[in-house]
Each structure stands twice: as C-alpha cells, then as structure tokens.
Amino acid sequence: MHCDHCHENEAAVHLIMEGVDGQKRAVHLCLACALKAGDGGDVPLPPGQLAEVLKQFGDKVGGPLAEALKEVTPEPPPEPPVAAVCPECGTSDAEFRRRQQLGCPTCYQVFAEEIRQLLPSLHRKGIRHIGRGAAPPATPDRRDQRLRLQRLRQQLATAVAAEAYERASELRDEIQRLEREETP
Amino acid sequence: MSGTDLRLLAARPFPWLAEVAMPGGIAVSSRVRLARNLADTSFPNRASARDLDRVTAQVCAAVKAGSSPLREVSPIRLADLSPVERLVLLERRLISADLDAKPAGRAVLFTADESASLMLNEEDHLRLQVLLPGLRVTEALDQARQIDLDLLARLAPAYRDDLGFLTCCPTNLGTALRASVMLHVPGLVLTGRITEASRALTRLGFAVRGAFGEGEETVAHFIQVSNQSTLGETEEGIVADLEHYVRTMVWAEENARKFLVRQQRDLLYDHLGRAYAIVRFAHYLTTKEALDCISALRLGVELGLFSTLTHDTIQTLCRELQPGHLQMALGAQPDSGDRDRLRATRARASVL
Numbered sequence: 115m116h117c118d119h120c121h122e123n124e125a126a127v128h129l130i131m132e133g134v135d136g137q138k139r140a141v142h143l144c145l146a147c148a149l150k151a152g153d154g155g156d157v158p159l160p161p162g163q164l165a166e167v168l169k170q171f172g173d174k175v176g177g178p179l180a181e182a183l184k185e186v187t188p189e190p191p192p193e194p195p196v197a198a199v200c201p202e203c204g205t206s207d208a209e210f211r212r213r214q215q216l217g218c219p220t221c222y223q224v225f226a227e228e229i230r231q232l233l234p235s236l237h238r239k240g241i242r243h244i245g246r247g248a249a250p251p252a253t254p255d256r257r258d259q260r261l262r263l264q265r266l267r268q269q270l271a272t273a274v275a276a277e278a279y280e281r282a283s284e285l286r287d288e289i290q291r292l293e294r295e296e297t298p
Numbered sequence: 299m300s301g302t303d304l305r306l307l308a309a310r311p312f313p314w315l316a317e318v319a320m321p322g323g324i325a326v327s328s329r330v331r332l333a334r335n336l337a338d339t340s341f342p343n344r345a346s347a348r349d350l351d352r353v354t355a356q357v358c359a360a361v362k363a364g365s366s367p368l369r370e371v372s373p374i375r376l377a378d379l380s381p382v383e384r385l386v387l388l389e390r391r392l393i394s395a396d397l398d399a400k401p402a403g404r405a406v407l408f409t410a411d412e413s414a415s416l417m418l419n420e421e422d423h424l425r426l427q428v429l430l431p432g433l434r435v436t437e438a439l440d441q442a443r444q445i446d447l448d449l450l451a452r453l454a455p456a457y458r459d460d461l462g463f464l465t466c467c468p469t470n471l472g473t474a475l476r477a478s479v480m481l482h483v484p485g486l487v488l489t490g491r492i493t494e495a496s497r498a499l500t501r502l503g504f505a506v507r508g509a510f511g512e513g514e515e516t517v518a519h520f521i522q523v524s525n526q527s528t529l530g531e532t533e534e535g536i537v538a539d540l541e542h543y544v545r546t547m548v549w550a551e552e553n554a555r556k557f558l559v560r561q562q563r564d565l566l567y568d569h570l571g572r573a574y575a576i577v578r579f580a581h582y583l584t585t586k587e588a589l590d591c592i593s594a595l596r597l598g599v600e601l602g603l604f605s606t607l608t609h610d611t612i613q614t615l616c617r618e619l620q621p622g623h624l625q626m627a628l629g630a631q632p633d634s635g636d637r638d639r640l641r642a643t644r645a646r647a648s649v650l
Contacts, residue, residue, distance in 0.1 A: 217344035219456035240530020243462030245473035271538035
C-alpha cells in the first residue's frame with residue numbers, strides 16, 4: 115500500500131481517525147511523511163492531537179524510526195567542525211579555551227559564539243556594555259543629554275548609598291534607556 | 299629614571315599609607331584601574347617584540363602630546379632596571395607582580411606623587427592606575443577618567459558598542475574598570491568575624507583577598523575588596539556599590555574594635571604587647587612576621603594605646619621591612635637569612 119501523502123513510499127503507519135463530522139477514516143502514511151506530520155510539516159492531516167501523537171510516536175520510536183527514515187531519505191554526512199583560528203594573531207580555539215585569554219581585538223569576532231556563552235558566568239549584572247564610550251566628549255548639541263545622564267548617575271549613586279533600591283532600579287532603567295538612545 | 303632617583307623614591311613614605319582623617323584609619327587606600335588596548339595590534343601575549351616597542355612609542359607620544367600629569371614624566375623601561383629596583387616599584391604599588399616577573403618590552407610612567415601610574419604592555423596595552431590614601435574611590439575614578447580621556451583623544455582604542463573596551467581577558471570587558479579599597483581589619487580578625495564578613499562580600503559580587511603576601515603567606519589583617527564584574531554596569535555604579543559596602547565593613551570593624559576594648563581588653567593588650575615585644579627585641583624577623591606586627595602596632599596607634607609610637611613609626615616600618623626597600627636601603631643583596639637579621643635590626647631601631 116502506498117503512502118496517502120507522497121504516493122511513493124510504502125505506507126508503514128496506519129491511523130484510524132474520527133473527523134469533525136463523526137465519520138471514521140483510515141490514513142496511511144510512510145515513515146517519512148508520518149515524521150514530517152509530527153514535526154508540523156506540510157502533510158495535510160487534521161491538526162492538533164494527531165500531530166502531537168505522531169510527534170510522540172516519533173520521539174518514542176526515535177532510534178528505529180530515524181534508522182528507518184534514513185533508508186527513505188538519505189542525508190548527506192555531517193561536515194566535520196573546522197577549528198577556528200584568528201587570522202590576525204593566530205590564536206586557536208583550543209588556546210583560548212585553555213588560557214581564557216584572547217590574542218587581539220579580531221579574536222572577539224572569530225570566537226564570538228564561545229565568548230557569548232562565557233559572558234553570563236563572568237559578569238552577573240549584564241552582558242551588554244552600558245558604561246562610557248570610546249569617543250571623545252560629546253559634541254555641543256548632545257550636551258543636555260549628557261548632563262541629564264550625569265545627574266541621573268549621581269542620583270543613582272546616592273540612592274544606592276541610602277539603600278533605596280527601588281528608586282535605584284528606576285534610575286538605572288532610565289539611564290539605560292537614555293544610553294541606548296545615545297549610541298547609534 | 300636613574301638609580302639615584304629610585305633610591306630617593308625608596309626613601310620616601312608610601313603616599314597611599316598617609317594618615318587620613320578617617321575614623322580608625324580602617325580604609326587605608328583606594329585604587330582605580332582602567333585597562334585599554336590599541337585597536338590595530340595584537341594583545342601583549344601574542345604581540346612581537348617590535349609590536350610591543352611600537353605600542354610603547356605610540357602611547358608615550360600620545361602622553362607627551364596631551365595635557366595629563368603624566369606628560370611631565372619619562373617612561374621607565376622595566377628591562378633597564380635591576381631586580382631590586384623592580385621590587386621597589388612593586389612594593390610601592392606602581393607596577394604589578396606580572397610586570398615585575400616579565401620586564402622585557404614593558405614600561406611604566408608614574409607621576410612624582412605616585413598617585414597615577416600607567417603600565418605599558420602588561421596583560422593589556424595600557425593599564426592606568428590612580429591610587430589615593432583613605433576612602434576616595436570616586437575621586438580616583440575622576441582622576442583616572444581625566445587621563446583616560448586625554449589619551450583616548452590621541453589613540454584609537456579597541457572598543458565595541460556591545461562589549462565596551464576589548465581586553466585580553468573577557469573578565470575585564472566593558473568598563474575594564476577594577477576599583478578596590480584596602481582595609482585594615484584586625485578587629486574583625488581578632489573577634490573571629492573576618493571569614494563571615496569576607497563571605498558576605500563575595501556573595502554580593504566582590505572579590506576579597508589579602509593585600510600583602512600570597513597563598514599561605516597572606517597577612518589576613520589587611521584585605522583588598524574589589525568589584526568582580528566589569529560589564530553590564532556603569533563606572534559610577536561600580537564605584538558607588540563599592541564605597542557603599544566598604545562603609546559597612548568600616549562600621550563592622552569599628553564595632554569589633556569597640557568590643558575588644560570594652561570586653562576583651564586582655565586579649566587586645568596581649569596581641570599588641572607581643573607584637574611590640576617582637577619588634578623591640580627580636581634578632582630575626584621574616585617579612586610575614588614583620589607585617590603581622592605592623593598590623594598590631596598600627597591598631598595600637600589608632601586606639602591611642604602606645605605612648606611612643608606614631609603613624610610615622612608605622613610608615614617607616616612598613617616601608618623599610620619590605621624586601622626590596624630593605625635591600626635598596628642597605629645597598630646590598632643579602633641572602634634571606636641575613637635579610638631577616640637586618641630587618642630585625644632596622645625594626646628595633648625604629649621603635650626605640
């Protein structure tokens with residue numbers, strides 16, 4: 115018996131379902147289409163429960179199902195991961211992980227993903243820079259904004275010193291909002 | 299800087315140990331450190347000797363062309379100094395242990411009053427430090443900023459909007475600011491509260507370590523409290539938090555001292571008396587023993603319990619008993635056994 119969906123492969127999953135009109139129907143799918151339906155693919159089946167059931171079916175039978183699937187839709191073998199090396203300074207992935215040190219500013223692009231994963235454990239208060247920028251002091255028409263920020267920061271320091279933490283966190287939010295506006 | 303200049307420097311009191319109008323002298327000194335790297339060069343750990351020289355030349359030129367207090371100063375190449383001279387700079391907190399251990403290709407500039415020092419090619423290309431006596435972290439940050447702005451106007455730093463200043467270690471990213479305060483806490487140590495206090499500070503996100511010595515040699519009575527994280531906060535936020543909790547520690551130390559004076563007077567006098575006796579009569583004194591005694595004597599001076607000792611005595615002891623300064627003053631490099639004997643001799647002379 116052929117699959118009701120692709121009409122190519124041998125049907126392996128046989129389902130009896132009740133439609134909204136109360137009628138019972140039989141649906142026959144090959145393994146590949148059954149898995150696709152479970153994953154929410156384009157197999158036209160009544161939605162909801164069935165997809166869930168197929169997904170669970172796929173999950174439970176995972177191994178043998180995947181194995182069987184390979185026969186039907188052969189996948190290319192996965193590419194071996196290429197060890198990253200910084201083109202500027204020659205620091206390798208392994209070196210970075212061993213010494214927890216980078217070799218040059220370009221390394222931050224080369225090892226971006228690893229650094230991104232590392233940051234939350236190193237800096238508990240946040241992983242986005244909200245301190246001073248590298249540019250020289252702002253131009254005159256930005257001065258008001260800068261002064262406002264300065265005043266807010268002073269107020270924040272006072273609030274923290276006075277242990278008024280609710281106020282402090284309000285101020286902090288306001289400061290971050292302003293700083294996000296400032297940076298292009 | 300010539301050998302004579304360094305000898306003169308070694309004879310001066312430590313500016314950061316100056317007596318300050320602060321109750322009990324508990325907050326000894328405040329330090330702010332900013333790390334910066336140049337945009338187009340490998341960090342010192344991967345840079346060639348030529349790169350390092352180029353960085354030194356570029357930064358020194360930027361300093362000279364600017365208007366910061368460092369402008370007046372000539373850079374010192376660490377490789378030109380003897381080990382004892384480097385040790386003196388380390389003891390005066392003008393260079394780091396890393397710079398002392400690996401002097402090649404590295405330099406330092408510092409102002410005449412030693413409040414500002416700029417290390418070149420340490421872990422990062424630039425490490426700027428401002429060090430002031432007492433609890434003055436905000437002031438130290440302001441001074442550091444002035445110099446930083448002056449330099450940034452002439453150098454292109456490695457910087458990204460999302461990660462801030464790019465540093466060799468990701469632990470320093472963002473503000474690249476390490477702010478710390480040295481505290482003298484013999485009261486907390488003697489009343490057995492120091493471990494609890496240190497743990498509380500660590501939970502709040504601060505690093506706490508002994509200010510002198512390393513590992514087993516750490517002298518517990520002087521501690522350094524600093525921020526751990528440098529990213530996701532503003533410079534002002536970091537400094538404000540540090541000062542806030544340092545004040546809490548100062549208050550805790552004051553209470554501990556009051557408790558000792560009122561409830562454990564004998565314990566206190568025993569502690570002070572032994573320290574005085576050792577310094578007054580010992581003929582061999584190790585660096586650690588000397589620092590432990592200095593801590594006790596300083597407490598005694600702060601509590602007004604010594605009639606003949608003053609803050610000047612403490613200053614002299616603290617300076618002269620450190621190995622580099624001791625060898626510089628003696629003009630010789632005795633082996634460690636002899637050093638301990640000579641240290642004891644100078645100590646006895648200081649408390650007479």
